[in-house]
Amino acid sequence: MNPSLPFFVLATLSVFSALMVVLSRKPVHSVLYLIFCFFTIGGHYLLLNAQFLFAVHIIVYAGAIMVLFLFTLMFINMNKELEPHKTNLLKVAATVAAGCLLLVMVGVTKGAEKLAAHSTRSDVGTVANLGKALYGQYLLPFELISILLLAAMVGAVLLGKKSVE
Amino acid sequence: MNTLIIIALLGVAAMMADALRFKKILLPLIVAGLLAALGFAVAAWNSNLSYYHEMVLFNNYSLAFSSLLIVVTLLWMIISKKYFSSSSNMAEHAALVLFVLTGAVIMTAFSDLSMFFVGLEILSISLYVLAASNKSELRSNEAGMKYFLMGSFATGFLLFGIALIYGTTATFNLAKIASSISISETAGNTPMFVYTGVILIMVGLLFKVSAAPFHFWAPDVYEGAPTIITAFMATVVKTAAFAAFYRLFSTCFHDLTGFWSHAMAVIAAITMLAGNILAVYQKSLKRMMAYSSIAHAGYMLMAIVAMNKISANAVFMYAAAYSVASMGMFALMQSMTDAGDESVDSLKGLSKNNKGVIVFLSALVLSMAGIPPMAGFFAKYYIFLGAIQSGYQWLTLVAVLSSLIGVYYYFRVIFVSLQDNTEGSGHTLNKGQWSLIIIASLISLAMGVLPGLLLTLSL
């Protein structure tokens, strides 16, 4: 087996599911395609030896975030095709713009070959390693993330709470 | 570092105020805490300390900006009392404001891109909520939504940029990135995507400072958000964004100045012109101030474009002058919001009802317009000086032209205030607003008469 084959398969799936997220008419389909897409991305993490990240990714994204999305979707009862779509002109414009961006982004992100040869370390993505980094070098941002989550929490409460008028 | 900790803890404490029932002393507590934070910041002057594996570096630059942020927040507190006391969610609001300030302080002091990102997000997420915090007001909701959507969209670009930079340098540490870029630049093997990364980071930041063509959110959000929050956004948040912008670009991408400065110069020019021209037509003072803040962002960008040894001071001076004067203007605007009419025309009768206010108001307007002897002039002067020093005469010329447009609409505030109101008694101010206008104008004047105090901090 060509060792690079998994990459291409996963990549194709990723791109396909991402496109479907955008193109699906029904919001729920979009959500499901997105979940699928996240799984493919998780696959890339595995390919890249980032096992811890893979786990976190699945838990956080597929497990929490997407559930939240689905929940909201259900909550506002949007399972049907009630989304008003943009006019065709706008769609064409959006596609053209995004296409241009795509070309440009791909065009301007070249040059990785100029980097020095890649590292042979394979233990980067382990829990132990990342744990050391998180509680060592990155302690301060890690702690501050808690402030961030706190802020988000307070914010969500503030917005969600029924106002006492 | 103490400053940061105090503010963060203050935020957490504020959050608990409701639960622990010390709401009544919350505001005094915050003021005391902020003063303490300010004291620590001032005490750390010249100490140049780095903390937690070089995650933050409190050098004079960040201390000066932190102090400025705290001072402006304190000024802001003068008119925010009513906002807090009228809201049932006082504790949450206070906590969020303090979290914003925490993020802002981080943004002045980061020395690692991860810190930068975290600071930026703490600030942004709290702000999304604050912008939408007037729940019953649809315009506030809309503002929150717009801000949030566009903000996270811009964050995406910023992160992509950060990723690309990381891809080359394998580090998030500013100093290491700088040296790595410098090495690869001299060796001539910089991957193309580093430049892309710089541009994308620039785009993300240009969005945050509301530079054209990424400014579209600003007028809508400024208008929709509660006035008091707009005041905070236009001053504290803007200052923090610029502090971060300059810090990042001067430390990390200094060697690439020749690459990004031209694009940024054009953007600065467009921003100044767009902001000022669009402000001309506005009927609502709040929206006018939003556009004017866009224009001011253009001037501050000039300092970053110039990127020479006085630029840091120039950004600081400008941010200070602009924040203080704006805060005064927002005091006026808050009174308009209270009265329920934000159009400039509703200011009629102001000078009659509030004897002497016109003097202070004029001082503020002169400062905003950049006319001696107010602080705004020295700030502009310094910006121009830097730009000309770096050879940007054309940009200075554009700046000059657009500040003339600025005069055109700023002075309308004075004209209208001078007119008598034919129907009704006209506009009045409450005590807090009054005193903030006086304080802001006096500070503006003091900074104008003794510009040396700020201009020579050598940040």
Place this chain on the structure above:
Amino acid sequence: MNSILQYIPLNYYVALAAILFAIGVMGVLFRRNAIIIFMCIELMLNAVNMLLTAFSTFHGDESGQVMVFFIMAVAAAEVAVGLAILVMIYNNIRTVDIDELNKLKG
């Protein structure tokens, strides 16, 4: 265990990230449903995450993955706040069509 990067050039990941990112942008431009737009933004963030991870593995440097971790946390927070705003708006105007939100303009 060898990473995939020993078999394919790093450029491929960069390009894939760029493509996914662009698709995310396209979604933001394409749709009017605020929820879908959120999701597209999440997609953009994931593209970034993947890129960071690729670089991290390539350089053998864990800080990239730490950053991904932070980004995930931020994304979660953002989604929480964003959905709160969205629900609030939905409660007010019974729609999540962003084009209905145009009271502020000019």
Place this chain on the structure above:
Amino acid sequence: MITLLLLFVPLVASLACLLFDKAKVKVFALGTSLVNLGILAYSLTLFKSDMSYQFLVDYWWVKDLGISFKLGLDGISILLVALTNFLMPLIILSSFRNDYKNANAFYSLMLFMQFALIGVFAALDGFLFYIFWELALIPIYFICLFWGGEDRVRITLKFFIYTLTGSLLMLIGLIYVYLQTPGTHSFDINVLYSTALSSADQSWLFWCFFIAFAIKIPIFPLHSWQADTYTDSPTQGTMLLSGIMLKMGLYGLIRWMIPFLPEGLEQWGNTAMIMSIIGVVYASCMALVQKDFKRLIAYSSVAHVGLIAAGILSLTIQGMQGAMVQMLAHGVNVVGIFFIADIIFRRMKTRNLDELGGLANNTRVFTILYLIILLGSVALPLTNGFVGEFLLLNGVYQYDAWMAAFAGLTIILGAVYMLRSYQKVMLGEPHARSIEFTGLHLTEKIVLVVVALAIIVGGIYPKPILQTAGPALEDLLAQVKDIY
């Protein structure tokens, strides 16, 4: 020390005005301006008429930026400070019959204006000069805005933005020159003078400075703010503007442009000269068709100052000295003539020349004083105007005979429009309304008599003016000519 006194007495008084009783504030303001006049007189006795800066005051303001608080007077500036201090009491006295609303603020702004003007003339630091230059704009802006006529909002804004445009251009120029100064940069006038600028730089810098000054002066075609502003300002504001503030631009030409841009002047001087001279004739022609008395004076003022600018740009000692004399003369005359317009307006409630007439039947003293002031402004010999215009035209003639001939048309056209206005206002059968024209009040008489005396004395004995400014101007010309 004297310079500081001259500068700060008005400032302190300006603040004090705000505290005064409304009824007494006039007298207080007049008293202060007289005190300042006294200080000036004393300083004139100490003044040695040579080329040096005297009464120097030099403190650092922002040391790191090379900005100092440096003041001093030489023969050129002391004359303009003298003009300011001489006119100020007259202008204040001329307001005694007006009851302005918020009189405290009015006199406060007037005195603040005096402070700024003295600062402009005494500053020996480029940055300081700029600050005072802009400061002078603020009080006059508010004076026009608060106490002006119908259309004041639009017109004062136009005036403000117009002049600010020039100022900011000058700021760019100043910064650029400053950045060319050697070592740690400095705004000190001597450093600026001795800074070598390349020919190409001087070329564009010339326009930065020239436009700034040309707007203030104003020189054709940058004059369009002026007539409107003069017409719509309260008379005292107009007096300040025309009597003193215009001289800022002319002074700027002499002190802040010519010495450090000799090559720029070589390249563009001719163009500037042509602009000035076209303006002289053009404005005279415009004055011919004015119906509003104040507008007519405004255009005549453009003509006069255009000639002064031309005299300065001719770079001859006669032109320069003529400019000095004429600056003072024009200051005095125009204050007088605007006051006359004001006296008429207050009594007749119109400035339209077609609605006036026959006033000479009622008041002899007024007629005579008007006539004397008029003669001064048409430059009849033995009035101050003649000495100035003679020297100016002489200077221009040395530069280019045809230009002088063209500019000289102003002495014809000047006579035409001034005599026309005199005829329309004073001569002819008494008008229905003009019968009620009453005699002058004491304060009015004092002002006009002082002006008339100044006109005649200046015309008969201009020597002190010429002697005071002479050495400084010759020195300045020598510097410029050296570089040529």
Place this chain on the structure above:
Amino acid sequence: MVQFAWLIPLLPLLGFIIVGVLNKRLNVAMSGGIATAAVFISFMISAFIFGEVAHEGSIPERVVLFDWISSGDLSIPFSFLIDRLSVIMLMVVTGVGTLIHLYSIGYMSHEQDHPRFFSYLNLFVFFMLLLVLGSNYIVMFVGWEGVGLCSYLLIGFWFKNIEYSNAAKKAFIMNRIGDLGLLLGVFLIYMTFGSVNFSDVFSAASSLPQNNAAVTAICLLLFVGAMGKSAQIPLYTWLPDAMAGPTPVSALIHAATMVTAGIYMVVRSNVLYALSPDASSIVAFVGIATAFFAATIGLKQNDIKKVLAYSTVSQLGYMFVALGVGAYQTALFHVITHAFFKALLFLGAGSVIHAMSGEQDIRRMGALKKVLPITHLTFLIGTLAIAGLPPFAGFFSKDEILAKVWMYSPIMFVILAITSVLTAVYMFRLYWLTFYGEFRGSEHQKSHLHESPVTMTLPLIVLAVLSAVGGFIGMPELFHAPHFLNEFLAPVIFKVSHEEASHAFEIALMSVSVVLLAVIMYATYSYYVTKKVRPEEDSDELDSFAKLLSNKYYVDEVYAALITKPLDKLAAFVYKFIDQGLIDGTVNNTGTALNGISGQLRKLQTGHIGAYIFAMVIGIITILVLTMII
């Protein structure tokens, strides 16, 4: 005595101030008395000085009063030059001035505002004295403009009449046109010689070659000044209008003194003119054209003062012809005699008008000989003098001019001779119509006819005597008497022309003029007195040439059509469309446009998030493309 020369102008100045300040507190006798006395004392001092200067071998003296204007190497002291030219002018100005002041006391006795009149008159004398005394061009210019001012004030003395003040304005402005030329001439003098003092300029000039371009330019520019002041073509039209002023003013300013300032100035600058034959010939041409042209207009005027005014213009033309041909003394000679007889004629006319209660139209006069005996007699003497009957003053001076012109150019001589004839014709027309025939005025006027008081007749008599005998100061060589004036002025004239007309020519000229005069007298007498032909009323149809003459060749109308109106129209047009429209419009429209742009641009701010994000994306693409790919 010379060192007291400053008293000469000072006294009239004091008179001006005293009368002006005391004003209404003075009655006519007092104000007139003070004014007259001031001028009279000046006259006495002048006479003393004249005596000193006339002394053999005296040198010109400068009296420096103070340093007036000095700038760089330009130094202008306020100083007087006492030489033979200035003293002779002093005598004329103060002498004739005194007489006219005296006359005015009577003439103005009914005028309420007499102090103003006398003060102006004194001020005029002051400036006129400055003009002749000045030792440099600038002090001369002071007087030069000063007399223009006084002329303005006095022409417009009755300011309630707008027509009069228009005439005054016109006089002032026309003079100013000339003054500009003069001023430019002075600048060129300074450029050329580095000084404006007469002595420096002339000594420097005398070493220059003939026909130096600068000198020619100077001469022409100065002559422009002279044209204005001395009413030469094309700047003469103000003088007839100036008759709006009181008659003594016409006599003093517009006949005897001010208008001759141009001649004085050229004589003073004779060094320069002598160097420039080109300029001189232009002077001569202009002079002769004016002389002839004005004389033709004079033929058809019906206002007694207008006739005299055109005659003055014509006579001034004579003087310029003399200057042009280099006969400077002769020109001055004519200035002096003209001062006598023209002042006499004007004062006589004033006396007539006084008697006629203000009537000036000769068609309403007639048969005044009997009621105004003294006026009539003196007027006759004046008429004979101007017509050039020997031995009256006018004959000698005019004859001398004709003789000099004959030597210069016979064609010009012929024109000038014809002008002489015309002069005699219109003067006698005037004379006959006024004093002979039957009275044509109203009954009211008839009942008031009376001879003027003694203050008026006394000056008439004195001037008549002077007009009769004044010519003897310049007897032609023919009579073997010394030509006093020529000898007296010799030191101040740079180049005396020694060519003299032959005696035979002079005798012929003299006899021809006597015969011609007799013929004219007879012809006009028979036409106007015997045949009782009356000048046509304004309403009558005139044949075209007469109409042209009576309308003064429509010169005023032409000026109005060519200069005044187009200038007004142009100025109004420029004001409306260029100044307000283009220049101010540009400024105002910048504001409007800004508002417009703002109004359009804000439409970009649609309020749609989609649009905003779209703009962002486009912006990002643009930046990336521009910075990365290009």
